[in-house]
Amino acid sequence: MAYQTIVEDNIDILVAGAGLGGTGAAWEARYWGQNKKIVVAEKANIDRSGAVAQGLYAINCYMGTRFGENNPEDHVRYARIDLMGMVREDLLFDMARHVDSAVHQFEEWGMPIMRNLEKGSFLREGRWQIMIHGESYKPLVAEAAKKSADKVYNRVCITHLLMDEAKENRVAGAVGFNVRTGNFHVFKSKTVVCGAGGASNIFKPRSVGEGAGRVWYAPWSSGSAYALMINAGAKMTQMENRIVLARFKDGYGPVGAYFLHLKTYTQNAYGQEYESNWFPALQQLVGKEYLDPEVSHATHRPIPTCLRNHCIINEVNAGRGPIHMVTMHSFQDPHLEEIGWHNFLGMTVGQAVLWAATDVDPKNENPELTTSEPYVMGSHATGCGAWCSGPEDVSPPEYQWGYNRMMTVEGLFGAGDAVGGTPHAFSSGSFTEGRIAAKNACKYIDDGKAEGIRVSDATIAKLKEEVFKPMEHYKIYRNDIVAGTVNPNYHNPRQALDRLQKLMDEYCGGVTVNYMTNDKLLSIGLKKLKIMEEDLEKIAAADLHELLRAWEVKHRHRTSECVMQHTLFRKETRWPGYYYRGDAMKVDDENWHVLTVSRRDPKTGKYTMEKAPLYHLVGDIEDKALAALHAAEGKK
Amino acid sequence: MPTFVYMTRCDGCGHCVDICPSDIMHIDTTYRRAYNIEPSMCWECYSCVKACPQNAIDVRGYADFAPLGHSVRAVRDEEKGVIAWRIKFRNGKKDLNLLAPITTKPWGKHIPDLKKVPAPTQEQRNSQLLYNEPKYIRMDDGGLHTLESNGLEMKEGVYY
Numbered sequence: 001m002a003y004q005t006i007v008e009d010n011i012d013i014l015v016a017g018a019g020l021g022g023t024g025a026a027w028e029a030r031y032w033g034q035n036k037k038i039v040v041a042e043k044a045n046i047d048r049s050g051a052v053a054q055g056l057y058a059i060n061c062y063m064g065t066r067f068g069e070n071n072p073e074d075h076v077r078y079a080r081i082d083l084m085g086m087v088r089e090d091l092l093f094d095m096a097r098h099v100d101s102a103v104h105q106f107e108e109w110g111m112p113i114m115r116n117l118e119k120g121s122f123l124r125e126g127r128w129q130i131m132i133h134g135e136s137y138k139p140l141v142a143e144a145a146k147k148s149a150d151k152v153y154n155r156v157c158i159t160h161l162l163m164d165e166a167k168e169n170r171v172a173g174a175v176g177f178n179v180r181t182g183n184f185h186v187f188k189s190k191t192v193v194c195g196a197g198g199a200s201n202i203f204k205p206r207s208v209g210e211g212a213g214r215v216w217y218a219p220w221s222s223g224s225a226y227a228l229m230i231n232a233g234a235k236m237t238q239m240e241n242r243i244v245l246a247r248f249k250d251g252y253g254p255v256g257a258y259f260l261h262l263k264t265y266t267q268n269a270y271g272q273e274y275e276s277n278w279f280p281a282l283q284q285l286v287g288k289e290y291l292d293p294e295v296s297h298a299t300h301r302p303i304p305t306c307l308r309n310h311c312i313i314n315e316v317n318a319g320r321g322p323i324h325m326v327t328m329h330s331f332q333d334p335h336l337e338e339i340g341w342h343n344f345l346g347m348t349v350g351q352a353v354l355w356a357a358t359d360v361d362p363k364n365e366n367p368e369l370t371t372s373e374p375y376v377m378g379s380h381a382t383g384c385g386a387w388c389s390g391p392e393d394v395s396p397p398e399y400q401w402g403y404n405r406m407m408t409v410e411g412l413f414g415a416g417d418a419v420g421g422t423p424h425a426f427s428s429g430s431f432t433e434g435r436i437a438a439k440n441a442c443k444y445i446d447d448g449k450a451e452g453i454r455v456s457d458a459t460i461a462k463l464k465e466e467v468f469k470p471m472e473h474y475k476i477y478r479n480d481i482v483a484g485t486v487n488p489n490y491h492n493p494r495q496a497l498d499r500l501q502k503l504m505d506e507y508c509g510g511v512t513v514n515y516m517t518n519d520k521l522l523s524i525g526l527k528k529l530k531i532m533e534e535d536l537e538k539i540a541a542a543d544l545h546e547l548l549r550a551w552e553v554k555h556r557h558r559t560s561e562c563v564m565q566h567t568l569f570r571k572e573t574r575w576p577g578y579y580y581r582g583d584a585m586k587v588d589d590e591n592w593h594v595l596t597v598s599r600r601d602p603k604t605g606k607y608t609m610e611k612a613p614l615y616h617l618v619g620d621i622e623d624k625a626l627a628a629l630h631a632a633e634g635k636k
Numbered sequence: 637m638p639t640f641v642y643m644t645r646c647d648g649c650g651h652c653v654d655i656c657p658s659d660i661m662h663i664d665t666t667y668r669r670a671y672n673i674e675p676s677m678c679w680e681c682y683s684c685v686k687a688c689p690q691n692a693i694d695v696r697g698y699a700d701f702a703p704l705g706h707s708v709r710a711v712r713d714e715e716k717g718v719i720a721w722r723i724k725f726r727n728g729k730k731d732l733n734l735l736a737p738i739t740t741k742p743w744g745k746h747i748p749d750l751k752k753v754p755a756p757t758q759e760q761r762n763s764q765l766l767y768n769e770p771k772y773i774r775m776d777d778g779g780l781h782t783l784e785s786n787g788l789e790m791k792e793g794v795y796y
Contacts, residue, residue, distance in 0.1 A: 030750035031767040044657040053657045054681035066775045073786055090790060094764075097773065097781040104772040110741035135712070135719050136738040143744045148751075155659075179659055210638055211698035212676040213658075219677045220658050250701045289794075342736060345721050349708060350680035350697075352723055356706035357697040359727045391764055393782055396790050435766050443761065545659055545673065593794050619788040 003182040005464060008151070011189035012036035013441050015149070015434075016158045016174050017043070017224065019050020020138075020427045021416025022195025023145035024102070024434025025441075029193075030148035032442035038149045039187060041176060043157035043548070044220065046142045050197060051218050052427055056134040057346030058125050058257060059113075060426035062103050063096055067121035072096035075128065076617050079424040082304050082381055084290055084574050084587065086238060086595060088421030089617045090390035090399050095425055099432045103130070106428075111140055126260035127300075128424070135346055141431065155179045158224065159467050159551050161192060161232040161412065166454040169233065170410040173455065175463050179548050184464045190450035191411045191441040195434060198377025198384065198417035199223030201497065202556045202563070203242075204505035204512065205373045207250065214350055216245050216252040217375045222552035223559030225418040226376070226384070230558050233602045235387035235408040237420035237595050237612070239559075240566035242374040243382035244309050244515060244578050248325065249368040253351025255325065257343045262330040266312075266369060268320040278311040285576055286587045305381040309371050309577030313514060323369045327362035337363060373511045374579065376563055378417040379430050382578075384563075385420030387597050387612070391436075396615050403444050405437040408599070411450055413437035421595060470541035470550040477540065490540035493549035496532075500553065503528050504560050508567060509579035518582040522568040529561050562607075566596050569609040638675035638698065639684055645692030646670055652684035652693060686712040686719070714743055 013029045015022045018040050029038045042049050063070045075096040076089050103122075107113050112133035114123035122130040146152055158176040165172075173189035200217035213219050230236060247255055258264045268274045276293065283291045286307065296303050312323050331337045340362060344352040354360075360367050378385035386407045390399045405413050415437045416430035425433060444450065470493075477489040485492055491499070504510060507525025509517040517525075536554055541547040572588040573581045594611040601608070639661070641652075646669040652661040653670060660674040661684050670693075672678060685693045697706060705726040712719040717739045723732040750767065763780075770779045783789060 027750070028767055031753065032756060032761065034751050034755055044659065045655050048655050048681070048683040048687075049657050053683055054679070065773055065781075068775050071786060072781050073788055085794075093781075093783075093788075098766055098769065101766060101769050101772045105768065107740075109747050110739040110743075112737040112740050133736045133738065135736060140739070144747045147744075147747050147749060207698065207700055209698075209700045210675045210678075211700035213638060213678040214680065214698050218657065218681075219679050250698075338734065341723065341732060341734060345708075345710075345734060346736070349682045349695075349710075353680060353695055353697045353706065353708045354702050356708055356723050356725050356730075357702035357704070359725050359729070361725070361730055393764060394790065396792070432766075439766060446761075545662070548659055589794055613792045615790040615792050616794075617783075617788050618791045619783075619786075 003184055003468065005184045005186060005460070007186040007188065008039060009188045010037060011039045011173065011187055012191065012445055013038045013438065014173055014187045014189035014192045015040040016192055016194050016228065017196030018046045018142070018145060019195055019197060019416060020052055020141065020430040021418065021434040022193065023141040024431035025193040025195060025415055025438040026145035026149045028435035029438035029442060032439045033445070036442065036445070039189070040145060040149045040152040041156045041158050041174065041185070041187060042152065042154055043179065045154045046145060046152055047139045050138065051221060052138045053218065054349060055346050056132065056137050056427055057343045058129045058131055059103055059428045060129045060256065061099055061424060061429040062122065062128065062130045063100050064121060065100055067119065069121070070127070073617055075424070078128065078302060080616070082302055083241070083383060083423050084286070084304055084306065085593065085614065086241065086574060087383055087423060088390065088399065088595070089615060090395040091388065091419065091422045093394055093617060094391045094404070094436065095422060095429045095432050098436065099428050102432045102435065103428050106140065109140055109144065111137065125257050129256060129260060131261070133346065137427065153185065156185050157548055157551060158196065158228065160463055161228050162188070162455055163232060164453045165456055165459065166452050170453070171232065171412040172453045175460070175467065177467055177547065179544055182544050184467060186460055188453070188455055190445050190453060191413060193434065193437045193441060194225055194229060194412065194414040194418040195416055196224035196228060196418065197221035198225060198375065199556055199559045200375055202376060202500060202504050202560050203373040203510040204501040206370070206511055211250070214250065214252060216247060216372050217377060221377070222555050223376060224555045225414070226562060227555035227558035229386045229407060229412065229414070229418065230562055230600050231602060232409050232412065233599065234412060235597050235599045236562055237385065237387045237597050238383045239376070239562045239598065240570050240596060241382050241384055241575065242376045242563060242578060243380060244374050245372040246309055246312055246369055247372055248351055249322065249370040251348065251351030251354040252372060253344050253348045258325060258327070258340065262336050262340055264325050264327050264330050266323050267326055268315050269322055269324070270320060274315040274320065275308065275311040278314050282307060282310055282576065285573065285585060287589070290587060306575040306577035312369070312371055313577060317514065324366040325369050326366050328364065328366055331363040374509065374515070376559055378420060378422065379425045381423055383421045383423040385418055385422070386414055388414060388419050398613055399615065403440040405433060405440055406444065411444060413441050470539045471547055473538060474540035474542055487540070490538045491535060492540055493546055493553050496536060496539055496553045497556070499532060500557055500560060503532070508564055515579045516582050517567065517579060519568060522564055526561070526564050526568070529557065529564060532557060562598060562600065565598055565607045565609065570596050638678035638680065639672045639693050639695050641670050642692050642694065643667070643669065645690045647690055649689060651687045651689060655683050655687045657681060657683060682710055685710055712738065
């Protein structure tokens with residue numbers, strides 16, 4: 001093979017994937033490891049990579065503790081109810097107690113954060129969200145990461161984590177290839193912070209053709225965070241917890257600022273409020289603990305995101321779609337109208353493009369909403385990811401085995417989408433998790449836990465062959481056919497992606513089946529995924545760009561398999577509106593008030609599933625408003 | 637939309653190739669100019685549009701749902717620290733000009749070099765604190781929030 005092998009040795013901290021989590025890790029690592037070697041590998045360009053590449057108009061996770069707004073446990077309580085109870089409250093508490101310091105640092109670095117001029121605090125969009133001019137959010141945090149790192153390798157796609165051959169279950173670095181030069185890169189490192197992304201494009205999207213790129217989560221989020229860790233034998237958690245978004249139709253423009261700041265609301269095609277019609281039946285499925293509109297009304301406790309989706313889905317199925325966002329009132333105010341547009345330009349330009357193309361002026365008409373195809377990630381209103389150790393001063397024994405944010409593989413840390421059970425971290429929380437991971441990775445090295453790591457040349461040679469196999473395969477078989485893309489010996493990456501999306505859609509609860517699946521469908525789906533895995537061994541890449549796509553689809557496939565296993569394991573419908581298990585339509589707290597944990601044996605490919613106990617923060621946690629309501633009811 | 641590149645404006649400098657998060661802006665070997673090789677993996681993120689020194693890149697909304705005849709243009713100026721947007725509707729009835737700051741400070745000058753700040757003490761290393769904390773995380777002068785400080789405990793079971 002003509003491509004060179006380039007070895008970067010003696011790395012202390014390798015950041016694999018530099019989105020918000022990875023940049024946080026690279027930045028903070030320098031403080032705790034001033035003499036350590038910090039290297040970043042990023043498959044795109046760190047200045048515009050990850051989910052925040054096009055910017056953000058809000059920071060969705062900020063406590064405002066110094067302005068007396070919220071304490072960390074308030075945020076834990078919010079994330080807990082939004083995810084129907086299924087979160088790692090130790091990790092959430094930990095993230096929430098640190099996140100404000102990250103946000104204030106962003107401001108010091110030059111991020112334009114809007115201020116509430118009366119109070120002097122940051123301008124709130126909602127209880128947890130603050131408004132920013134964040135077009136350059138990513139270039140800004142990239143600047144910080146570049147300042148801290150010894151080296152940033154742009155355009156190097158990490159395909160595998162390297163495992164230590166001296167000690168079992170210990171990480172030893174990572175390998176990948178340069179998308180431009182084709183060089184094979186070996187990073188030998190004492191620790192790895194996995195900052196890679198969650199997964200878009202594993203379920204068939206609603207859009208077709210060109211529009212397949214207009215996914216809600218970035219199309220370059222290829223589930224690499226999960227595939228890298230699963231393939232290394234790390235335990236995963238809550239992978240069934242995929243997310244479906246209610247968003248502006250086709251463009252998937254954000255609705256947060258519209259609901260919270262612009263005070264818009266939804267109604268059905270006939271101008272009626274529809275949610276309350278579905279609540280009684282829904283309450284039968286999920287129980288009063290999770291859906292109590294009266295309590296929510298009185299205490300501002302949120303109605304879980306998935307349950308709101310459920311109402312939209314059912315209203316549309318009842319023939320009263322589409323659902324509209326009522327914007328006409330708010331948009332009469334020119335100031336609010338401008339914010340509405342800035343909101344799109346700051347983070348989803350495509351929605352502005354669509355409204356310009358379709359002459360949708362929200363001042364004169366109420367735009368349509370829809371529910372998206374599902375996504376697998378861990379930093380929005382969903383908590384897929386790896387099973388991580390928590391902080392020693394917070395976590396119960398089952399959640400803690402050493403270093404904070406370390407996975408069940410020694411020396412492997414994570415942040416952002418990689419960390420399981422921590423929804424609602426968003427950009428700032430992901431950055432914060434990166435910081436926590438970096439500090440603890442330094443500690444792990446200082447404690448001598450990474451001594452004597454060994455990686456043989458044979459392993460490196462074997463991995464190199466595997467990485468470039470799709471190109472070799474193409475070279476061997478392309479001349480069997482005259483021309484075109486139909487070849488009996490291989491699929492190209494696009495064909496493989498189409499197959500994966502159709503399979504996941506139909507068997508694992510995508511849009512075309514109204515998010516419905518069951519044990520039988522999932523079992524068939526798993527068999528089909530297994531066969532697809534065999535075919536992925538024969539995937540063909542005509543050039544380096546296709547090699548990138550080939551590895552992305554391999555990563556998406558592994559992520560999908562894990563999602564399918566978890567979905568089959570949790571025999572209940574915990575999140576109606578995200579997906580439904582037709583054979584178990586109710587929330588089952590007696591058997592499933594637990595976190596699901598899986599491990600794929602890297603040698604055999606077999607999954608082991610287990611239930612992990614669910615701990616809640618209690619004590620002062622009792623919602624004060626809820627307590628007051630109960631007290632008032634008692635008096636009656 | 638994907639993005640597309642105007643033939644007469646592109647000079648083949650490759651800035652878009654360098655920045656595209658999706659690796660879909662490539663140089664055409666015949667024309668020596670950039671083009672979008674995979675529109676169905678384009679997020680309309682505008683990274684290439686903002687990076688193009690010739691303003692040669694534009695966006696035409698996704699063919700499967702966006703009618704023709706619209707325009708959303710951007711000019712990003714790092715030195716002035718602003719981004720200017722112009723949105724034009726298909727029917728010509730709306731023509732919006734919007735301006736937003738992208739930074740409040742000169743680029744990259746206010747990020748400290750953590751190699752040169754005083755090294756953390758052993759006590760800090762053993763604590764849960766991150767760099768520069770407890771600054772900004774409390775209203776009072778207290779340290780980091782803990783279960784104890786906030787009167788909390790972690791308990792297994794169902795509590796609502």
